[in-house]
Amino acid sequence: GKWRMPATMLAGGVFLVSVVMPMLVLFLSTIMKVPGNFNFSNFTLDYWIGSGLETIAESNGILLSNNLWSAVWNTLWIVGIASVCSGILGLLVGYVVVRSPLRPLGSILRQITFFPYLVPGVAFAAAYLSLFAVPRGPMPALYGTVTLLILALIADEMPYASRAGISAMMQLGKDPEEAAQMAGAGWFTRMRQIVMPIQKGSLVTGILLPFISGINGLSLFVILAVPSTDVLTTYALRLIDYNYTQASNAVVLIICLIAFVGTYITQKMTKTNLAEGLGS
Structure with missing residues (x-):
């Protein structure tokens, strides 16, 4: 009724103050020689595309830096592999929790996969570091390798x-699987041709949420990453250490852009919606 427009303006105002304005201030900080000085002569694009x-x-400017593009590549493929694995494992966990005739098994699995959420990221990374820093029995030393980062990310995003x-x-009944089973379809066939296509939206959600969280994550990478596996968040932190705040803020904007564009393209390609997946 008459409160529709005021409510819309209120929601829009909250979005403007909490998202748009901080992002605008962050962008302005990347093109200002002296922070807070709004004289026209203080603005420059050197921190983006300058040289010398x-x-x-x-x-050079951040877009001309080989270190940036190396960090972008490391971020995309490390976080991408971990996110896909997390999404598939998450769907399998959901299958076992809901379908298993052993209710204690489902309950235990539900709690185990939620446990990383209760542990601070720094402590979680320190545990992985202490576990894989040196060879322990059949487990090799994985510190400094991409494998350790992917394993830690998968566990952290579960x-x-x-x-x-x-x-x-919980939204999928047993009837489609039982019909396929009567037709002679095995478990892998049922998962590949029935469960995953029906739950495509939720599977994409289970991949996108870890992807966004992994791209923005810092606590795991700051302890487990080495120079050869530098990602965008650790690269931004290193720029701050060198007091190069304009470039560091530019990297943060690039992280936001990658998360947004990656989510948008994935949803368009798979014809899914992240919000609908969360509510399924």
Whole structure:
């Protein structure tokens, strides 16, 4: 009724103040020589596309830095692999929790996959570091390798992926699987041709949530990453250490852009909706 427009304006105002304005201020900080000085002569694009800069971190603008593009590539493929694995494992966890005739098994699995959410990221990374820093029995030393980062990310993101999988499987009845089983379809065939296509939206949600969280994550990478596995968040932190705040803020904007564009493209390609997946 008459409160529709005021309510819309209120929601829009909250979005403007909490999202748009901080992002605008962050962008302005990347094109200002002196923060807070709004004189026209203080604005420059050198920190994005300049060359011969007088900084000890980067001599060129951030978009011309090989270190940036190396960090972008590391971020996309490390976080991407971990997110896909998390999404598939999350759906399988949901399948076991909902379909298992042993209720204690489902309950235990539900709690185990949620446990990483209760542990601070720094403590979680420190545990992985102490476990894989040196060879322990059959387990090799994985510190400094991409494998350790992927394993830690998968475990860290399982709370999101498993909740999406459990929610999805609770909405799916047994009838389609039972019909396929009567037609002679095995478990892998039922998962590939029935469960996953029906729960495509939830599977994508179980991949996108870890992807977004992994791209923005810092606590795991700051302890487990090494220079050869530098990602965007650790690269931004290193730029801050060199007092190159304009470039560091630019990297943060690039992280936001990758998360948004990646989510948008994935939803368009799979014809899914992240919000609908959360509510399924």
